[in-house]
Amino acid sequence: MANLGQGVNVSAITSPLVWEHVQPAAARRLLTGAIDAFAERGFQATTTRDIASRAGMSPAALYVHYPSKERLLFEISLYGHRAALEILSEADAGDSPADRLRGMVSAFTAWHAEHHTIARVVQYELAALSPEHLAEVATIRRAISAKVENVLGDGVSDGTFAVDDLHGTTLAVLSLSIDVARWYDPVRRAAPRELGQLYADLALRMVAA
Amino acid sequence: MANLGQGVNVSAITSPLVWEHVQPAAARRLLTGAIDAFAERGFQATTTRDIASRAGMSPAALYVHYPSKERLLFEISLYGHRAALEILSEADAGDSPADRLRGMVSAFTAWHAEHHTIARVVQYELAALSPEHLAEVATIRRAISAKVENVLGDGVSDGTFAVDDLHGTTLAVLSLSIDVARWYDPVRRAAPRELGQLYADLALRMVAA
Incomplete structure (x- = not known):
């Protein structure tokens, strides 16, 4: 690769x-x-x-x-969340918190542009899952947040980042990428990879010391 | 007030x-x-x-x-978009681009937290509008984007902001606020106004020179 x-x-x-x-x-x-x-x-x-x-x-x-129809939604939701977590984990590979955050936001954003159809289903239909299935998906969602919160925390520790509200800022960084699935239009908008690079720049500026 | x-x-x-x-x-x-x-x-x-x-x-x-049912959706969509534009216009009142952006992001974010139910309907059901009704709503959506793009452009002109991709960054600033409607939970999350202030800080850092 x-x-x-x-x-x-x-x-x-x-x-x-x-x-x-x-x-x-x-x-x-x-x-x-x-x-x-x-x-x-x-x-x-x-x-x-x-x-x-x-x-x-x-x-x-x-x-x-x-x-059931719910079981199909659960399989889709499980796969979509696992794929998103895997994308983040693979991208979390740089030497510094800044490189890691850049890689993660870039890949996570590009994924939400590329896979906007499944991402919309996964994000907007959570309420239709059974309580047991929702709990299983929520575990993956917490792991996704933890990945981002972890790199932000590492950047704060080594002085690269300045973040007052670690949890709130994590949510905002994730929001930037996830909301791409709502508006992304492959015909009119930037290529997923370019969009990922822009969003990685913006996220780094949001947290840089 | x-x-x-x-x-x-x-x-x-x-x-x-x-x-x-x-x-x-x-x-x-x-x-x-x-x-x-x-x-x-x-x-x-x-x-x-x-x-x-x-x-x-x-x-x-x-x-x-x-x-028709579609007419109800249109009325809701029209009102929600007009309200969002009005919130932005009222908040666009500071003396400097930084103050204006702070006010706009703060108010727009708080509005999406406070009114997350109608905001979800408005944002996620656009595809169900008739072509004529969608065109009418799209005019308001362009006005909302123009408000934000305008203040970013003013900040670039006076040297307060440094923004390479004005249109892409406008979309990202709007995304931050709009995505709040997706995840906002009034029981577990920060008060709308506090969230607005955090997001205004983050947006300013995204664009500051």
Whole structure:
């Protein structure tokens, strides 16, 4: 994997989300059909019939693979959150807190631009998860926040960063990247990687001592 | 209206959105019922029957006041966008670009925390508007962006700010505030006004020369 010199792997930005781990192919078609349907109409307005027909299947065949529409949302949400955490972890590779933050914000922003459809479903449909599933996803969300809070804390310790409210600033840094999924339009906007670099600059300025 | 010394009016932050301009009271009840229903279930999954029953009315009675569910969404969207633009315009009152930006980000952030329910509907259901209605709302959205881009440009001109990508940075400053509506939880999070002050500090650091 080519390295851009800022802790950002090319593959982490440009490769599409792949669902090869979802087997068999019918289950995979249902899952990608559900992402499209949830993104277009929202979870509540999507029927299992919609999802099945996007996968070229009957509603009854859907239940062979997934016990409920909520289970599909959970699989999507789990995968999306795990992918986002992995992107952050891979990018957390620089020698200094500033390099690490640059790499993380850059990759996290580019990911939310590249994968804005799944990111929207993942971010805006949390309330539709069952309490048990929401708790599982919340654990990953806390790990994502902890990654960013950790690098900010390291920068404060070594004097690179000056941050009064570590938790509030962590949330703001994450917000910058996550909100990209709301407005990103691949036709009209900057390429994901350029956007990532701009946002990394802005985040560094937000916290620099 | 008390002034906090940073161009932020107390009333602009703390007063609930009022719908007194919507007359008669039945139309107002339908509109607030629609906000709650859209926020809970999304526009697509909400029926006119849901909305009417929240207003204590029959579905037929709804059509006396609004020709369609989309018309309700449009009224909500129009009002929410106009309110957000007004908040920004009122706050754009300081003597220097830095004071103006501080006031604007502070008020805009606090508004998105205070009014997170309507802000979510307004931001996440744009795609459900008719093309004509979307065009009308888009005009207000451009005016909101222009407000922020204008103060950033003034700061660059007088040397207070250093901004390479004026349009991209404007979008990032707006994102910070708007994304508050996604995660804001009045029980667990900072008060809207405190959050506004933190975000104003962060935005100023993002652009300061």
